[in-house]
Amino acid sequence: MPDKIHLENILFLDIETVPEKSSFDQLDETTKELWAHKSQYQRKNDTTAEEFYERAGIWAEFGKIICISVGYFTFQKEMRSFRITTFHGEEATLLQEFKEVLDEHFNHTKHVLCAHNGKEFDFPYIARRMIIHGISLPHKLDLFGKKPWEVPHIDTMELWKFGDYKHYTSLKLMAHVLGIPSPKEDIDGSMVRVVYYEENNLERIVTYCELDVLTTAQVYLRLRNQNLLTDQEVKNIVYE
Structure with a gap:
């Protein structure tokens, strides 16, 4: 476990994504064809590309990020x-805006990013969408030429694998088995597209x-065998 990393040097993050368009019929013909080809191995035989489009937010080529939440510890x-x-x-x-935070406040060698399944999803997704928008990558997301031990990323799911690369564990399940109080979420990841496009309720997604x-x-605290945030500390979280 990376217990030598000071907590105040870690930026915890999560992203929420949705299909780039609200419906399949809003895509141009080329994109429709590319989506059909991209998704053909994930779709069941009786599922059309149009029906499967509700899951397009998983892929950075066909989705978009609607919010990035970050959290960090301070000690006084x-x-x-x-x-x-x-x-x-x-x-x-x-x-x-996220890039500016990384460039201005989390740009030193000591700083690292942490997310659950971040190495498979959050980190590459953000980087790909930045490239699509013509935004230069911040140092913490530019992995070109870096050796594995030089990559400034922590993945709580990877830590839980302990070398078992076939094993997937959701954040919710990890929290449960580690005895972490479950936050009162009123949605889950499968509902984000509907809440965004049909309910037009971004605030609800931000809270999630x-x-x-x-x-x-x-x-991450539990993986380091450190004390969890207390109920009072959770109540005193500063939302900026």
Whole structure:
């Protein structure tokens, strides 16, 4: 376990994504064909590309990020606190704002990013969407030429695998088995598209994303065998 990393040098994060368009029929013909080809191995024989499009948010080529929540620890006179910030709105704008935070506040060698399943999803997804929008990659997401041990990323799911690369464990399951109090989420990942496009309720998604950041930080504390945030510390979280 990376217990030598100071907690205040870790930026915990989570993203929420949706299909880039609200419906399949809004795509141009080329994109429809490319989507059909991309998804053909995931679709069941009786599922059309149009029906499967509701899952397009999983792929950075066909989806978009609607919010990025980040959290970090601060320590003052041995008092621990946790702060959370969310970037949301137009994708290009929120990506630029997130990049500025990395460039200005988390740009030293000592700084690392942490997410659950981040190496398979969050980190590459953000990087791909930045490239699509013509945004230069911040140092923490530019992995070109880096050796595995030089990559400044922590993945709580990877830590839980202990070398078992076939094993997938959701954040919710990890929190449960590690005895972490479950946040009162009123949606799950499968509902994000509907809440965004049909209910037009981004605020509800932001709350869900922020709770996942908190849970990721709590899981990481447990993996380091450190005290969880207390109920009072959770109540005192600063939302910026």
